[in-house]
Amino acid sequence: MDEENMMQVIEVTEAAQLVFAGSGGAVINAVDSDGSNRIDAGSGNDTVLTGAGDRIFGGTGDDRFFIQTGGNNRITGGAGADQFWIANNGTVPITPNRVTDFTPGEDVLGLEGFGTDFSAVAIAQQGADTAVSVDGQALAILEGVEASDLSEANFALVDEGANGEPDLAALPAATPAPAFDTLTGIPFEVTGEGQQFAFGSADDLIDASGDTGANLLRGRFGNDTFILGRRDRIVGGGGDDRFFASVGGNNRIAGNAGADQFWIAVSDTPNRRNIIRDFTDGQDVIGIAGLGITFGDLAIQQLSGNRTRIGLNGGVLAILQNTEASSLTAADFAIV
Known part of the structure; x- marks a missing residue:
């Protein structure tokens, strides 16, 4: 074949x-x-x-x-x-x-x-x-x-x-890939490193997947969508924001107010774990898409300093700060 x-x-x-x-x-x-x-x-x-x-x-x-x-x-x-x-x-x-x-x-x-x-x-x-x-x-x-x-x-x-x-x-029959809708707003692409960006009240689409790190991205208001790169600091601000991890990783993410979605792996695992600073149990969601796993495949472990590690197959997907591992259940995850 x-x-x-x-x-x-x-x-x-x-x-x-x-x-x-x-x-x-x-x-x-x-x-x-x-x-x-x-x-x-x-x-x-x-x-x-x-x-x-x-x-x-x-x-x-x-x-x-x-x-x-x-x-x-x-x-x-x-x-x-x-x-x-x-x-x-x-x-x-x-x-x-x-x-x-x-x-x-x-x-x-x-x-x-x-x-x-x-x-x-x-x-x-x-x-x-x-x-x-x-x-x-x-x-x-x-x-x-x-x-x-x-x-x-x-x-x-x-x-x-x-x-x-x-x-x-x-070709063989098509198979579904993780797809998320609906994208709104004018896309803004972040390239380079060491920059600061603050966005307004619209629902922004911010793509940092091609950057080289050390950027500070602030969504401020609106329901924003972030496609993450590597080594950045991201602040969602007000609104129900979505964060999609790419293969880079090593980002520090704060959703702030709103019901936020943290997609810590989408079709692939990041090269380095991302840090989520303010996951809110019962309000925010941790998402994993396209890996063919279930909640039972995850390794959820309590770390010192009130931190929780989410692992898969011996690797680390994310660290949740200010979160007790015992508080996490399947209801906190969206796995598709």
Whole structure:
């Protein structure tokens, strides 16, 4: 059996959802999505068939992104040698897609069905970015890339049917991945380190999964959604907030007022445990999604200093400060 037929197959068909694929590699079919989704492919060598108007993260691994006709996606490949097939089947997307982290010499831009003559490809500087087009039709914007750094060596031009795009009809049936709705507000992406951000009264979507740590994020008011990165301090503020741990970990989280959800593992376990400073028994919820476990699989242990450790398979998912282990029951957890 070939590798793709052994992968998890995930279909994204709704709108404004937060989808986590997890580790191990997956085929993610977002062709029929209704847009405004945030799709996290997780670690592994993933294959993503894009829809329209989504935010897509490849994560760690050598990922492949196959652009369909919709366009207007924003794609981050993440670590690894990624392939961005920015036009396929001889058809250009309705709206150009944006690639945030194309790395010349490591990643590849692919065109399928437009012939193999590179002279049809145009590369033009647009401010700090580079625009790529074929036969005068815009295909993609490469953010932060100098046009002078690109040449034919950065491209793969192949005949129709030769790009390795998976045949969806031949793949196993799709399986559900953890998906959370509804995403509201204008997404704000945190990059870099050592910064401070304070948000207002709206329901904010704050994505720090790509940062490098030591940031302070304050949600203040509203029902905010945080996608966590690594080594940050996060304060939810007022409102019913949601916190989703990514693979980074080592964050310090305070929900503050409201009925908050602390998703300490979603489709994968964090590299380091996160610390929750103010879990409120009977009001807040600890969530675990996509790991195929039950409450009985967790190791809940009292530590000194009125702290509780939540472990799984010998690892540590989270430390709850100011919490007695004896006070935690299955009713405090959402495991899906």
